Amino acid sequence: MRTGYRPRTFVLEVVMVAAAIAFLFPVYALVTLAFKDPTQIANKPLSLPDPPSVGSFGEAWRSASLGSALLNSTLITASSVLVLIVLGSLAAYFLARTATRLSYSLYILFLVGIILPFQLGMIPLYQLVNNLGLLGTYQGMILFYTGIQLPFTVFLYTGFIRSLPADYTNAALIDGASHLQAFAHVIFPLLRPITGTVLILNAVHIWNDFFTPLLYLGGSGRETVPVRVFAFVNEYTSDYGLVAAGLVLAALPILLVFLFLQRYVIRGFSSGLKG
Amino acid sequence: MTITAQAVRRDAVKAPRRRGAMVAPPWLFAVPALLVYAFVVLYPALSGAGSAFTDWSGVGEQRSFVGVDNFKQLFHDDQALGALRNTLMLTVAIVVVQNGLGLLLALGVHTRIKTRMALRVIFFAPVVVSPVMVSFLWKYVYNPSPDAGLNAVLGAVGLGGLRQDWLGNPSLAIWSVAFTVIWQCAGYSMVIFLAGLEGVPAELLESAMVDGAGTMARFRHITWPLLAPAVTINVMLSTVGGLTLFTQIIAMTNGGPGYATDTLSTVLYKQAFVFGKFGYSTAVALVLAIFVAAVSFIQIGYLRSRETAA
Numbered sequence: 001m002r003t004g005y006r007p008r009t010f011v012l013e014v015v016m017v018a019a020a021i022a023f024l025f026p027v028y029a030l031v032t033l034a035f036k037d038p039t040q041i042a043n044k045p046l047s048l049p050d051p052p053s054v055g056s057f058g059e060a061w062r063s064a065s066l067g068s069a070l071l072n073s074t075l076i077t078a079s080s081v082l083v084l085i086v087l088g089s090l091a092a093y094f095l096a097r098t099a100t101r102l103s104y105s106l107y108i109l110f111l112v113g114i115i116l117p118f119q120l121g122m123i124p125l126y127q128l129v130n131n132l133g134l135l136g137t138y139q140g141m142i143l144f145y146t147g148i149q150l151p152f153t154v155f156l157y158t159g160f161i162r163s164l165p166a167d168y169t170n171a172a173l174i175d176g177a178s179h180l181q182a183f184a185h186v187i188f189p190l191l192r193p194i195t196g197t198v199l200i201l202n203a204v205h206i207w208n209d210f211f212t213p214l215l216y217l218g219g220s221g222r223e224t225v226p227v228r229v230f231a232f233v234n235e236y237t238s239d240y241g242l243v244a245a246g247l248v249l250a251a252l253p254i255l256l257v258f259l260f261l262q263r264y265v266i267r268g269f270s271s272g273l274k275g
Numbered sequence: 276m277t278i279t280a281q282a283v284r285r286d287a288v289k290a291p292r293r294r295g296a297m298v299a300p301p302w303l304f305a306v307p308a309l310l311v312y313a314f315v316v317l318y319p320a321l322s323g324a325g326s327a328f329t330d331w332s333g334v335g336e337q338r339s340f341v342g343v344d345n346f347k348q349l350f351h352d353d354q355a356l357g358a359l360r361n362t363l364m365l366t367v368a369i370v371v372v373q374n375g376l377g378l379l380l381a382l383g384v385h386t387r388i389k390t391r392m393a394l395r396v397i398f399f400a401p402v403v404v405s406p407v408m409v410s411f412l413w414k415y416v417y418n419p420s421p422d423a424g425l426n427a428v429l430g431a432v433g434l435g436g437l438r439q440d441w442l443g444n445p446s447l448a449i450w451s452v453a454f455t456v457i458w459q460c461a462g463y464s465m466v467i468f469l470a471g472l473e474g475v476p477a478e479l480l481e482s483a484m485v486d487g488a489g490t491m492a493r494f495r496h497i498t499w500p501l502l503a504p505a506v507t508i509n510v511m512l513s514t515v516g517g518l519t520l521f522t523q524i525i526a527m528t529n530g531g532p533g534y535a536t537d538t539l540s541t542v543l544y545k546q547a548f549v550f551g552k553f554g555y556s557t558a559v560a561l562v563l564a565i566f567v568a569a570v571s572f573i574q575i576g577y578l579r580s581r582e583t584a585a
Contacts, residue, residue: 005387013388019380020390020397023458026416029424033415045427091308098299106305113316115571117519119543119560121319123553124326128319147315150308179300208405210522215548226407230526233411240415240423247411251404258403262396265403270466 033244041240056245064232064246066225070253072217073224076138077206080145084153084202087146089191092157093183097166107158113151118212126215136220141213145206153198160194161187200261200268207254225250320564327558332551345558355559358537361449365538366517368453369460374509376457377464378502382494384465385472395469399462406459410526413455417441417527442528445535452523452536460516464509471505472498511574518567539563 033041034056035049044050061067095107125144126135134140164187172182188195210226217223223231229250236242258265327345331338349355380398384391401409418424419440426438441451475498483493521540524530530537530545537545539559547556 005389009387012383012386013390016383016388016394017390019383020394023398025428026412026458029416030412042422045423046431087308087311091305094300094302094304098302100299102302103305106309109317110308110312113312115515115568116316116320117515117560117564117567118316119519119540120323120557120564121316121321122323122543122560123319123547123557124322125315125319128314143311144315147311150312151316154308179304183300183304204403208403208407210405210407210526211544226405229405229411230407233526243411244415247408251408254403254405255400258400259396262399266395266399266466269399269402269463270470 030244031248033240034248036241038241056241057249060232060242060246061249063236063242064228064250066228066246066249068221069223069225069228069250072138072222073207076141076145076213076224077203079138079142080149080206081199081202083142083146084149085195085198088150088153088198089157089188089195090183091150092154092161093187095154096158096161107154110151110154113148114155118148122215129216135216136222138222140216141224144212144216145202145209148212149202149205153202156194156198157191160191164190196264197268197271200265204254204265323557324561324564326554327561329554331554331557338554341554345555346562348555349558349562354534354537355539355542357534358539358542359562361536362518362520362538362540365449365453365456365520366514368450369456369517369520370510370513372453373457373460373513374464374506376461377509378468380461380465381468381472385469395466398465401459402463404459406522407526409459410455410523413451413458414442414527417451419443443532445532448528448532448536452527455527456516456520456523460513464513467509467512468502468505471502475501507574511571514570514574515567518563518570539566 029046032047032049035052035054036044037053037055040047040049091110095103095110129135129140129144132140134143172186173179177185207224208226209224210230213224213227214230217227229246232246233243236246326338328340328342329338330341330344380394384394384398388394416424418426419442420426421430421435421438425441429435429437439447442448479497480493483497488496519540520538521544524536524538524541525544528536530541539562543556543559543563546552546559
């Protein structure tokens with residue numbers, strides 16, 4: 001297995017790099033498209049843009065109102081993740097450190113939410129949110145994401161807290177701290193690794209979610225990036241260069257964050273799902 | 276750190292409670308989460324399951340009990356039955372190909388090749404991008420024009436005869452959509468398999484090699500059995516993802532041509548928000564929920580038994 005770089009390794013390297021090039025072809029097509037003017041798109045679909053034109057980017061940014069969409073997405077994602085971390089870790093602390101029938105049933109109740117497709121409650125919830133006047137608001141979206149992502153968040157936190165020794169909190173309590181103080185100052189800092197995973201998985205999911213923001217925010221002026229892009233692409237569907245520029249701009253922020261935090265993101269995705 | 280930890284333990288022994296015993300936190304800690312969860316998930320799901328047996332139009336409170344009529348209708352509705360078939364075909368294709376490719380990619384980058392870290396980042400990158408954007412990207416790749424996207428590539432390499440209307444051909448469209456999902460999610464399977472591969476003890480593989488076991492034999496008898504937990508997670512995730520597929524369909528084909536790419540999720544969405552048949556829509560949602568739950572339980576049971584057998 002680990003026997004140094006041999007001719008076989010070189011052959012594998014060539015095969016894998018070739019696979020990556022084929023894998024990246026759609027990205028190449030999209031990015032080059034964004035830099036071409038209509039004549040180049042028609043005549044030279046696969047070549048590099050010559051000369052590259054950047055006009056589409058400014059137009060796409062304005063037409064899709066990407067600036068405000070990014071702001072909406074950031075606000076909704078950050079607030080939801082913050083609420084999820086607070087509510088999820090508190091609940092999990094109770095569930096993990098209480099050995100009663102009630103706490104066990106409650107834990108199972110939360111787990112049910114992981115396999116329950118949200119489509120089942122989609123329409124009643126829509127009515128509920130509508131009746132409360134929360135359609136088209138940030139608060140409505142934050143409430144929705146908190147509820148829908150809590151089962152998974154509680155599951156991750158509970159598993160992690162169970163693996164921590166109970167001694168630390170007991171010591172803090174003996175020293176006269178309240179339960180909330182013991183949690184905030186002793187337990188929560190110990191949860192940093194799993195909080196990182198919770199943050200990454202929830203943030204990526206919420207940032208990219210499409211269906212619910214389409215339903216709840218459509219036409220409100222508070223649309224998130226995927227909803228704006230959906231409307232934008234459907235409006236300018238035949239203007240390939242413009243559409244491509246819009247897609248590149250809309251995908252760029254999360255890709256940049258991913259490149260900076262790649263190690264943490266990949267670790268979060270590959271470890272977060274183990275019970 | 277060690278000293279404090281020991282000090283804490285000594286204190287705990289002196290304290291009246293047993294060492295390491297739990298001081299239960301107050302149940303109030305779970306109340307905020309439970310309230311939000313009940314409001315957003317539990318109550319709507321129960322209410323939805325209930326309205327599957329009514330003729331609710333979604334407007335106002337007026338609804339009457341119609342028994343299992345909605346379910347009878349479902350099994351005589353060509354669109355819904357087609358959607359059920361499409362959903363199952365998509366799910367099988369995605370589970371098999373996405374995880375197969377994911378495993379190959381993981382095995383490929385879990386080696387000494389110099390580009391292994393860069394390749395992991397490349398193959399994983401689409402996972403963090405919104406499915407809406409990935410769908411639109413592939414919609415361009417599948418452009419029916421002979422001089423754009425995939426068709427242009429086929430023409431350029433002398434395979435012009437294979438040019439297709441990838442999303443416009445009713446028998447091809449569903450596989451084109453499936454491939455888009457696979458392209459986006461293969462990297463997800465890859466990183467989960469990679470985490471599994473990192474848990475395979477190197478000494479075990481080395482001693483097998485010393486005993487003369489070839490690459491294939493080592494994979495079959497050592498690596499593959501030890502990958503069982505990663506297989507469980509991957510199959511579960513891709514199955515639930517496939518069964519509830521929605522965004523990619525809406526963005527690429529909107530269920531068309533005809534009903535050729537409708538899934539249970541797109542049908543229940545259209546029934547509710549296009550045709551105003553909320554009762555019927557929740558009946559479709561209930562069938563979907565039962566599918567997801569049944570498949571999850573069967574798979575957990577089967578795959579867990581494989582894990583323990585290994």
